[in-house]
Amino acid sequence: MQINPRRLEKATIFDVSGDIDLANSPEIRKTLLTEMRDKKTPRVIVNLTNVRYIDSSGVASLVEGLKTSRDLGLRFILYGLSPAAREVLQLSRLLKIFEIHEDEEHALA
Amino acid sequence: MKKVPPVANVNASTNVQRSASSPTDLALKPAKAGERVPLLRLKFFSNPELLGVVRSAVSALSESVGFSPEASRAVIRAVDEGLANIMRHAYSGQRDLPIHLTCWSVAASLPKGAKAAIEIEIMDRGSAMPDGKLNAPRPRELSAGGLGLEWMRKSMDVVQHSRKGKTNYLRMTKYGM
Numbered sequence: 664m665q666i667n668p669r670r671l672e673k674a675t676i677f678d679v680s681g682d683i684d685l686a687n688s689p690e691i692r693k694t695l696l697t698e699m700r701d702k703k704t705p706r707v708i709v710n711l712t713n714v715r716y717i718d719s720s721g722v723a724s725l726v727e728g729l730k731t732s733r734d735l736g737l738r739f740i741l742y743g744l745s746p747a748a749r750e751v752l753q754l755s756r757l758l759k760i761f762e763i764h765e766d767e768e769h770a771l772a
Numbered sequence: 773m774k775k776v777p778p779v780a781n782v783n784a785s786t787n788v789q790r791s792a793s794s795p796t797d798l799a800l801k802p803a804k805a806g807e808r809v810p811l812l813r814l815k816f817f818s819n820p821e822l823l824g825v826v827r828s829a830v831s832a833l834s835e836s837v838g839f840s841p842e843a844s845r846a847v848i849r850a851v852d853e854g855l856a857n858i859m860r861h862a863y864s865g866q867r868d869l870p871i872h873l874t875c876w877s878v879a880a881s882l883p884k885g886a887k888a889a890i891e892i893e894i895m896d897r898g899s900a901m902p903d904g905k906l907n908a909p910r911p912r913e914l915s916a917g918g919l920g921l922e923w924m925r926k927s928m929d930v931v932q933h934s935r936k937g938k939t940n941y942l943r944m945t946k947y948g949m
Contacts (some may be wrong), residue, residue, distance in 0.1 A: 682821060684824065716852075720920075747849075
């Protein structure tokens, strides 16, 4: 798994690739929470286009990101969900809780 | 990158011979109702870095018995979450303790419309799962706890947990349509 930030004027996009599971979800969580708490970036966007698999600890990290963004008055956005990612958010009844867009253009609009 | 210890032992049953002519090999399925064909047995350590290795093996196997991509994803998800629970809770994060995973193809009592079924047993020697935990509902919508168990229940047709002596047994069955 790799997570790389692209910093724009009022947003940071995190490009994630590979599988998100118990081995690396703490890194995702730490990266997202640090961005929000330390940098107060108004819009934190996670690009999941190249994520083939995400487990419950990965989704839990995204939920923590969402909660933190709400506490700090920031926006937390996901885009590029694979069928596997969409399925697990559906299973968890979280699909409508997150702000989800099809692609980067809509996430930045 | 963290160094990954070698997988202790990976051996597939000898009757997992694939036909070169058929992408969904019928030899992996039982010939008659009631038969249970052993397909795969993996022994590995409780290191989360190995979860991807096991997912790859289970993915290839479920596709080989003719499961749809969606049904395969459900099996992979349930196995991965079962293993993650063992690593986090039963073994409290210790990375060098044994886990055994066995897969069978079963033909007995297939529901109408099902083309195949996979039965999976995962064994560990860790602490016991608290009574009622497997079927406990997830507390709240935005609660991260309990997600994995909920996914296992929703992804598989049968999920059972038992403990005999000091061994935990997680048994799961999926009917592939």
